[in-house]
Amino acid sequence: xxxxxxxxxxxxxxxxxxxxxxxxxxxxxxxxxxxxxxxxxxxxxxxxxxxxxxxxxxxxxxxxxxxxxxxxxxxxxxxxxxxxxxxxxxxxxxxxxxxxxxxxxxxxxxxxxxxxxxxxxxxxxxxxxxxxxxxxxxxxxxxxxxxxxxxxxxxxxxxxxxxxxxxxxxxxxxxxxxxxxxxxxxxxxxxxxxxxxxxxxxxxxxxxxxxxxxxxxxxxxxxxxxxxxxxxxxxxxxxxxxxxxxxxxxxxxx
Amino acid sequence: xxxxxxxxxxxxxxxxxxxxxxxxxxxxxxxxxxxxxxxxxxxxxxxxxxxxxxxxxxxxxxxxxxxxxxxxxxxxxxxxxxxxxxxxxxxxxxxxxxxxxxxxxxxxxxxxxxxxxxxxxxxxxxxxxxxxxxxxxxxxxxxxxxxxxxxxxxxxxxxxxxxxxxxxxxxxxxxxxxxxxxxxxxxxxxxxxxxxxxxxxxxxxxxxxxxxxxxxxxxxxxxxxxxxxxxxxxxxxxxxxxxxxxxxxxxxxxxxxxxxxxxxxxxxxxxxxxxxxxxxx
Numbered sequence: 310x311x312x313x314x315x316x317x318x319x320x321x322x323x324x325x326x327x328x329x330x331x332x333x334x335x336x337x338x339x340x341x342x343x344x345x346x347x348x349x350x351x352x353x354x355x356x357x358x359x360x361x362x363x364x365x366x367x368x369x370x371x372x373x374x375x376x377x378x379x380x381x382x383x384x385x386x387x388x389x390x391x392x393x394x395x396x397x398x399x400x401x402x403x404x405x406x407x408x409x410x411x412x413x414x415x416x417x418x419x420x421x422x423x424x425x426x427x428x429x430x431x432x433x434x435x436x437x438x439x440x441x442x443x444x445x446x447x448x449x450x451x452x453x454x455x456x457x458x459x460x461x462x463x464x465x466x467x468x469x470x471x472x473x474x475x476x477x478x479x480x481x482x483x484x485x486x487x488x489x490x491x492x493x494x495x496x497x498x499x500x501x502x503x504x505x506x507x508x509x510x511x512x513x514x515x516x517x518x519x520x521x522x523x524x525x526x527x528x529x530x531x532x533x534x535x536x537x538x539x540x541x542x543x544x545x546x547x548x549x550x551x552x553x554x555x556x557x558x559x560x561x562x563x
Numbered sequence: 564x565x566x567x568x569x570x571x572x573x574x575x576x577x578x579x580x581x582x583x584x585x586x587x588x589x590x591x592x593x594x595x596x597x598x599x600x601x602x603x604x605x606x607x608x609x610x611x612x613x614x615x616x617x618x619x620x621x622x623x624x625x626x627x628x629x630x631x632x633x634x635x636x637x638x639x640x641x642x643x644x645x646x647x648x649x650x651x652x653x654x655x656x657x658x659x660x661x662x663x664x665x666x667x668x669x670x671x672x673x674x675x676x677x678x679x680x681x682x683x684x685x686x687x688x689x690x691x692x693x694x695x696x697x698x699x700x701x702x703x704x705x706x707x708x709x710x711x712x713x714x715x716x717x718x719x720x721x722x723x724x725x726x727x728x729x730x731x732x733x734x735x736x737x738x739x740x741x742x743x744x745x746x747x748x749x750x751x752x753x754x755x756x757x758x759x760x761x762x763x764x765x766x767x768x769x770x771x772x773x774x775x776x777x778x779x780x781x782x783x784x785x786x787x788x789x790x791x792x793x794x795x796x797x798x799x800x801x802x803x804x805x806x807x808x809x810x811x812x813x814x815x816x817x818x819x820x821x822x823x824x825x826x827x828x829x830x831x832x833x834x835x836x837x838x839x840x841x842x843x844x
Contacts, residue, residue: 312680313632313664315713319673320664334676336710338748339779345709348774348783353671359816389667393626393639396603433605463605505606 310334324386326350357385360395361402364429367480368406368422371415380409396433400426417471417491421480424473424498427465431500431507434463439503439556454530457562458523463502464557466512466521472496474509503556510555515540516548526562571835572828573621573811579818581610585617589825593619593653595811599626602642615650621765621809622652626668629688629702630661630675640695647696654765654809656701656734657692659685659722676711677721682728689729701764702726703734706742706771706784718743719757732764735805737798738790738813742771742782751797755804763805768798768831769813787816790827799834807835 310318315331322331328342335342358381362369369377384405390398403426406412407419439461448456467473473496475489497517499510512520515536522532536543552558570592576584594614601608614620624643627635647655660672675681685702693700704722716724726733735758744751770788774781790798790812802808812827 310713311632312676312684315676316632316661316664316673320667320669323669323671323673324667334712336712340776340781341778342709344776345781348708348781349671349673352783353669356670390670391666391668392636393628393662393668393670394599394602395670396600396607433603433607435604436608502605505609 322346323349323353324389354382354385357390357395357398358382361385361399364399365402365422365425367425367477368418370480370484371418371421371476372412376411380406380412383409396429399429402426416493417473417476420469420471420473421476424467424469424477427467427500428477428507428509431463431465431502434461434502437462437559440553440558440560442553444561454528456529457526458529459559459562460520460524460557461501461503461559463500463507464520464524464559465500466517466524467496467498467500468517469496469498470494474498474511499555499557501555501557508555513540513543515543516551519543519548520552520557570832571807571809572831573618573809574824574828575811575813575815576611576614576620577815577818578607578610580821580824581614583821584614587821587825588617589821589828591618591825591828593621593809595621595623595813597625598622598643598646599624601646611650619653620650621654621811622647622650622656623811624655624657625670625672626662627657627688627692628661628663628668629657629692630659630673630681630685631663631688632684633663635688635691635695636663637695640692644696647698654701655696655698656703656765658703658705659725660705660707672705674705674707674709674711675721676713677718678713678715682721682724685725686728689725689731693729693731699730699732701732701734703736703767704739704743706736706739706746706782708746708781708783710747717757718749719754723758723762726762733758733762734765734767735763735801736767736769737801738767738769738771738794739784741791741794741797742784745780745782752800755797755801758805760805763808766798766801766805766808766810767813768794768810768827785816786813788814789823790830795830795834798831802835810835 318330322329328346332342358378361381388401403419403422406422412418470493479489497512499512501508518539519532519536522535533545573591573593573595576594576596601611658672662669662671740751740754743749768790769786770790771782772785774783810831812824
């Protein structure tokens with residue numbers, strides 16, 4: 310067997326935890342090939358489950374370690390990392406949770422996981438500087454409608470059916486206070502990291518539409534149009550004031 | 564640079580100690596980091612830059628998959644090079660093992676059959692890495708839990724051949740040698756003797772765990788506890804053979820207080836200094 314074939318077979322055997330075709334090539338003195346291979350299986354799966362438990366710590370807290378690890382062990386074999394950087398491992402885990410039958414009784418679980426993934430992305434996003442009000446002051450008012458603004462590299466938007474920020478905060482604080490209301494409703498969130506700490510801001514539906522539109526590269530005028538469609542009383546001046554304070558914007562798109 | 568570089572022993576920089584390290588400023592010589600943890604940027608990179616102002620760093624990569632039949636990822640090398648240019652590590656290393664097959668990265672150090680075909684693949688990937696990075700790397704001896712009928716050489720011979728062909732240095736993990744000796748019935752002291760002095764640029768120490776099966780036991784390189792006494796004894800022999808060399812205390816799971824790691828590093832330091840204080844304690 311050529312090396313590349315052997316490595317494919319061996320990798321499959323580890324993931325499946327059955328020696329299969331590679332058993333014959335293993336010197337199994339005393340301890341069987343299957344037992345030896347199982348050490349690798351447990352290392353590989355265990356490391357990846359550990360990485361998920363670190364990134365999705367609130368999700369784990371909601372369901373307990375045993376349930377979480379069982380769920381993660383189902384996810385891992387079909388979703389192995391494609392690059393050697395565990396920081397980017399787990400993007401598909403929220404979608405897996407959504408379809409995971411044993412978790413169906415907790416409809417907010419997948420949303421909390423999605424929130425945690427966005428928080429993780431904001432935490433690891435490249436540093437950049439914020440656009441300041443003085444950068445805008447240099448422009449002529451006629452330029453405003455056609456402006457396109459790039460959001461901070463850490464900015465993440467989330468529309469959720471459950472109050473995932475309150476649930477997440479409750480888990481982060483140890484889950485000992487009274488549980489937040491976990492009832493369904495409309496929740497819109499912005500996560501952004503102005504410096505070293507990820508900030509979480511609750512948004513109105515109109516504000517969310519405006520930011521979503523700007524992040525897609527729409528002009529200021531078009532984005533404000535969507536916001537006004539959502540809420541005829543949308544206050545653009547208040548929106549700008551708030552997001553300059555939150556340091557949501559990064560630069561002008563030319 | 565703080566402290567002056569008279570210390571040979573180092574510890575790993577881990578997120579659990581980002582805050583404690585600059586406060587405590589322990590008397591260690593250097594910090595080891597897995598560069599892959601800093602490829603994304605963000606908050607981790609701030610902690611690394613801060614630590615780098617206090618100590619030299621050694622890059623111990625875990626993702627090059629030097630033993631893969633396929634080539635090293637160009638993108639991985641590109642990101643590693645960017646980090647090297649920014650942080651100027653004193654040493655760069657990875658392992659004589661593989662973790663990548665096709666599109667899957669298993670994130671573990673998987674064993675190679677020790678034969679000419681594996682040696683050629685390993686050398687090709689070491690050459691490509693050294694060329695892309697513009698510097699020598701060190702390659703570490705792995706722990707393994709099985710051996711292959713297709714092997715035609717002993718592990719030390721395989722490693723020495725790789726170093727001779729590529730000009731890379733060796734990173735001798737003393738715990739791994741101890742683990743290999745147990746798991747494969749080798750003589751750990753003869754293993755040390757089989758490695759030429761001039762090839763070794765760094766040593767590692769770590770804790771391991773015994774796993775019991777019906778017909779025997781395997782030692783597993785778990786990095787989750789103190790270095791065992793038997794491994795300290797082997798390390799003592801390694802120092803006598805190779806001289807004092809930069810030595811890392813590896814501890815990656817169930818990470819203890821910073822002071823515990825520093826005490827382990829100081830134990831290595833004391834052995835290198837020939838003081839052997841710990842034996843009296």
